[in-house]
Amino acid sequence: MNTATGATPVLPARRVVITGLGPITPIGIGASAFWSALLEKRSGIRRVRAFDPSQFQSQIGGEIDGLSVGDYVPKSYRKAAKIMARDIVLAVAAAHQAVTDAKLQTKCLLERGEVQGGPNLDITRFGANIGAGLICADLPELAEGLHSASAGGQFSFARWGTEGMNNLTPLWLLKFLPNMLACHVTIVHDAEGPSNTITCGEASSHLAIGEAFRTITRGAADVCICGGAESKANPMALLRQGLGRRLSRRNDTPEQACRPFAADRDGTVVSEGGGLVILEALEHAQKRGVRIYAELVGFGAGHDAYTPAQPSVPHPAGRGCAVAMRKALKDAGIAPSQVDLVASFAAGLVEHDRSEAAAIRGVLGDRAAAVPVMNVKAGIGNNGAGSGAIDFIAAVLAVHYGTIPPAFNSTPMDPACGLKVIADGPVDARVGYAVSTAYALGGGQNAALVLKRFKE
Amino acid sequence: MMNRRVVITGMGWITPLGLDIEGVWKRLLAGESGIAPTTIFDARTFPTQFAAEVKGFDLKRFLGPHYEPHKLCSRNAGFALAAAEMAWRDAGLNGAPTHNPEMVGVYLGGGEGPIDFDNFVAAAIAGWDPEKRELDSIRWAQVAAERLTAVKEFEQDPNCAAGHIACRFNAQGPNFNTLTACAASTQALGEAAFLIRRGDADVMISGGAHSMIHPLGVTGFNRLTALSTRNDTCITASRPFDRTRDGFVLGEGAGILILEEFESASRRGARILAEIIGYGSTADAFRVTDMHEDGRGAIAAMRGALADARVRPDEIDYISAHGTSTEENDKVETVAIKSVFGDHARKVPISSVKSMFGHLIAGAGAVELITCLLAIRDGLIPPTINYREPDPNCDLDYVPNQSRKATVRTCLSNSFGFGGQNDTLIVRAL
Numbered sequence: 001m002n003t004a005t006g007a008t009p010v011l012p013a014r015r016v017v018i019t020g021l022g023p024i025t026p027i028g029i030g031a032s033a034f035w036s037a038l039l040e041k042r043s044g045i046r047r048v049r050a051f052d053p054s055q056f057q058s059q060i061g062g063e064i065d066g067l068s069v070g071d072y073v074p075k076s077y078r079k080a081a082k083i084m085a086r087d088i089v090l091a092v093a094a095a096h097q098a099v100t101d102a103k104l105q106t107k108c109l110l111e112r113g114e115v116q117g118g119p120n121l122d123i124t125r126f127g128a129n130i131g132a133g134l135i136c137a138d139l140p141e142l143a144e145g146l147h148s149a150s151a152g153g154q155f156s157f158a159r160w161g162t163e164g165m166n167n168l169t170p171l172w173l174l175k176f177l178p179n180m181l182a183c184h185v186t187i188v189h190d191a192e193g194p195s196n197t198i199t200c201g202e203a204s205s206h207l208a209i210g211e212a213f214r215t216i217t218r219g220a221a222d223v224c225i226c227g228g229a230e231s232k233a234n235p236m237a238l239l240r241q242g243l244g245r246r247l248s249r250r251n252d253t254p255e256q257a258c259r260p261f262a263a264d265r266d267g268t269v270v271s272e273g274g275g276l277v278i279l280e281a282l283e284h285a286q287k288r289g290v291r292i293y294a295e296l297v298g299f300g301a302g303h304d305a306y307t308p309a310q311p312s313v314p315h316p317a318g319r320g321c322a323v324a325m326r327k328a329l330k331d332a333g334i335a336p337s338q339v340d341l342v343a344s345f346a347a348g349l350v351e352h353d354r355s356e357a358a359a360i361r362g363v364l365g366d367r368a369a370a371v372p373v374m375n376v377k378a379g380i381g382n383n384g385a386g387s388g389a390i391d392f393i394a395a396v397l398a399v400h401y402g403t404i405p406p407a408f409n410s411t412p413m414d415p416a417c418g419l420k421v422i423a424d425g426p427v428d429a430r431v432g433y434a435v436s437t438a439y440a441l442g443g444g445q446n447a448a449l450v451l452k453r454f455k456e
Numbered sequence: 457m458m459n460r461r462v463v464i465t466g467m468g469w470i471t472p473l474g475l476d477i478e479g480v481w482k483r484l485l486a487g488e489s490g491i492a493p494t495t496i497f498d499a500r501t502f503p504t505q506f507a508a509e510v511k512g513f514d515l516k517r518f519l520g521p522h523y524e525p526h527k528l529c530s531r532n533a534g535f536a537l538a539a540a541e542m543a544w545r546d547a548g549l550n551g552a553p554t555h556n557p558e559m560v561g562v563y564l565g566g567g568e569g570p571i572d573f574d575n576f577v578a579a580a581i582a583g584w585d586p587e588k589r590e591l592d593s594i595r596w597a598q599v600a601a602e603r604l605t606a607v608k609e610f611e612q613d614p615n616c617a618a619g620h621i622a623c624r625f626n627a628q629g630p631n632f633n634t635l636t637a638c639a640a641s642t643q644a645l646g647e648a649a650f651l652i653r654r655g656d657a658d659v660m661i662s663g664g665a666h667s668m669i670h671p672l673g674v675t676g677f678n679r680l681t682a683l684s685t686r687n688d689t690c691i692t693a694s695r696p697f698d699r700t701r702d703g704f705v706l707g708e709g710a711g712i713l714i715l716e717e718f719e720s721a722s723r724r725g726a727r728i729l730a731e732i733i734g735y736g737s738t739a740d741a742f743r744v745t746d747m748h749e750d751g752r753g754a755i756a757a758m759r760g761a762l763a764d765a766r767v768r769p770d771e772i773d774y775i776s777a778h779g780t781s782t783e784e785n786d787k788v789e790t791v792a793i794k795s796v797f798g799d800h801a802r803k804v805p806i807s808s809v810k811s812m813f814g815h816l817i818a819g820a821g822a823v824e825l826i827t828c829l830l831a832i833r834d835g836l837i838p839p840t841i842n843y844r845e846p847d848p849n850c851d852l853d854y855v856p857n858q859s860r861k862a863t864v865r866t867c868l869s870n871s872f873g874f875g876g877q878n879d880t881l882i883v884r885a886l
Contacts, residue, residue, distance in 0.1 A: 052593045052594055053593065054594055055593065055598055080744070083744070128739060132635070134568050134612060134613055139596075140584075140590060143580040143591050144589065147580070147586060153581055153582065155577045157497065157500075157501065157671070160501070160671070161499070161501025162501045165679060168679055169679070170680060170681070172675075173679065174680075174744055174875070178614065178635045179637050179877060182636075183744050186739040186741040190741050192739050192741045192752070193738065193739070194738065195636070195737060195876075196636060196643060196877070197877070198634055199633050199635040200618070200632060220760070235600075240604075240606075240610070242601075243601075243606040301631060301632070302628055302631070303628050303629065304622075305627055306623065308529070309528075310606065310611050310616070320628065442610050442615075442616075444623070444631065445631045446631075
């Protein structure tokens with residue numbers, strides 16, 4: 001950081017653009033399917049099918065059908081599927097979509113024969129930054145082992161140590177280490193540059209994308225695959241989110257259950273999915289002649305520093321979210337008056353949506369009632385660490401196409417929120433700058449990213 | 457783009473060898489072991505029945521009047537809070553606020569909290585249908601909803617410790633948690649330094665905390681056969697670089713450092729422990745189960761850090777090794793050091809305090825960086841204890857068994873995460 005003489009050199013800042021999108025969502029896999037589904041107001045929320053949810057308060061969720069890891073890895077890597085929790089499968093699928101979309105010739109695509117020739121990037125300057133949640137420890141496998149170490153319904157440590165634990169596959173721990181999303185993705189695509197795993201709940205994807213942005217800006221990588229993925233469509237996550245009073249009980253009308261900013265919202269809906277995006281140094285992208293969706297120009301992060309109590313309560317005025325947005329705008333070198341679109345995180349929770357709305361109003365000031373706000377949770381729900389990446393991808397597409405997809409469950413709008421949420425549409429809008437926000441539902445982390453319509 | 461200098465002005469740790477900086481440092485220099493039979497749970501039938509536990513920890517003693525809002529935090533978050541309190545005071549920041557709270561951030565390599573074991577197990581056993589060999593989600597949910605609580609469940613989330621610290625110190629700036637396994641806190645410190653360099657924050661509370669000494673943590677590592685199983689001689693079980701090493705020993709605890717922008721630290725007259733001058737992060741991109749044989753990712757991380765620091769390999773006075781005491785790590789790390797350092801590899805002292813602390817997993821890199829700061833301060837290098845039989849594959853100077861006097865200005869610290877994420881930091885006396 002300092003030279004041998006102790007001087008502080010000023011480094012040239014590199015511009016960073018988005019060249020690939022890999023959304024994996026209950027309404028569509030891949031950028032074009034996802035974008036069409038958003039414009040058509042499709043919902044992926046239904047009664048949970050992965051297990052019988054009858055005993056849970058909330059019995060609905062956003063599940064993804066027919067996802068097979070074999071479609072996204074080289075043949076030689078298929079056996080590794082045995083040690084991939086669902087969260088990892090989602091990330092591996094997202095990576096395949098993102099690198100394909102960006103026309104990167106990675107090891108995976110070359111070995112699968114999807115592209116010919118050799119790599120078109122320096123793998124030692126290909127980084128990864130992938131947000132992850134606390135992966136559910138494969139409940140059925142663990143339950144079988146624990147049951148085998150019990151007698152009369154009582155668990156015995158003696159029997160666990162001698163017999164029970166041997167029912168777990170030797171690589172059991174690797175299935176649910178949060179860093180395994182990044183590790184499998186970097187192995188499959190041979191990304192040997194800087195690699196990180198951010199675990200900050202729903203803020204994870206934005207923090208990961210923001211950090212990857214910095215990694216490229218400072219010259220430590222040319223290309224980064226970043227975002228996040230998580231599955232909350234399992235019994236443990238459904239139970240935990242319910243204990244936290246975060247979930248809607250509109251079990252009879254699943255497609256209308258997730259209602260961000262609506263006056264009658266009663267919680268979010270669990271989901272599975274995520275997204276990875278390809279960030280690339282502008283000159284690197286231009287040399288390859290690849291399509292550029294948008295430019296990433298600002299990143300900011302902040303914390304509520306409000307209450308550590310769990311389940312956590314957001315700051316009523318959205319303090320951390322406002323800090324993140326203001327820092328991101330400053331980083332982008334723009335004034336709040338230049339923001340044309342806010343891509344909100346709101347997941348349909350009573351207090352969190354209000355807190356975020358307060359933050360947006362605080363940052364935009366007088367213009368708050370006039371700036372369009374988009375939201376894509378209605379048909380998708382909240383998967384945790386991958387939610388922000390899905391929101392971010394939707395925002396990138398909105399900037400790229402100049403179209404705002406409708407937040408179709410958000411009416412009648414909560415007057416306390418006081419935002420111009422685009423509930424009908426799609427609406428055409430030329431978006432020069434967009435801000436995308438995200439925050440952890442518990443823990444207090446907030447992040448914001450600023451996108452710019454790409455101009456040479 | 458701004459490129460500011462970053463210095464360390466405070467340190468705190470909670471370790472298996474004690475709960476204060478100076479006492480633990482003395483024990484490290486004396487070559488003491490923090491390892492003993494496991495007491496946290498009944499491990500008597502486990503393949504590994506010992507660990508390096510934190511003893512006599514009472515969060516209230518550290519937080520005093522600030523304890524109440526944090527009293528329900530998990531074991532690892534408690535360690536993190538206590539170490540942060542210690543570091544904050546050590547940096548002289550416990551008086552009137554000196555910084556804009558929006559420019560004070562937190563970046564931890566914080567582990568997940570231990571699960572609510574008894575209640576989790578009760579639900580799992582009740583929910584398992586042995587005839588159908590599947591989980592009966594109705595029976596499971598009945599018991600789970602009765603026994604699990606929101607507080608205990610959400611306090612397990614890995615971002616909780618960073619949230620607690622932000623609330624305690626009113627840190628409204630950037631707040632991150634990374635969980636790149638055993639590399640996490642080194643990565644946290646490196647990225648935190650970049651937030652300051654870039655102007656995203658002026659002060660960062662950074663480091664890591666973890667406790668995997670719980671039934672499922674030990675189960676997971678035992679199934680991987682990664683842990684030492686020397687139950688009869690557990691005090692000497694962690695023997696990095698020794699020919700007879702048979703695995704690592706789980707430790708627990710936290711290490712927290714206060715990182716500050718150099719000019720502002722100087723202005724307030726802060727004591728400066730060292731400057732963070734280099735950071736490298738890479739991925740092996742090889743296998744989730746093994747390190748690359750040639751140390752590909754480890755080499756790139758060390759070279760990246762040296763290039764970032766603009767120092768030559770022969771300017772490094774001490775290497776704090778990842779040195780886990782597994783067959784593979786110690787061999788590959790040795791290969792990697794040789795390949796990066798060339799002739800200097802045989803001259804530079806290398807040691808692993810995991811021989812005494814055990815392996816703090818996400819918290820390991822932070823406590824190890826603190827030992828580098830102390831080595832710089834006192835001109836003393838902590839030993840690798842339990843080193844008896846040289847391994848032909850590990851033929852460097854590991855500072856065996858005895859601490860050593862040396863002039864230490866520049867230290868390099870390695871952390872390599874399970875799955876192939878590698879991080880290296882370089883610190884230098886100002």
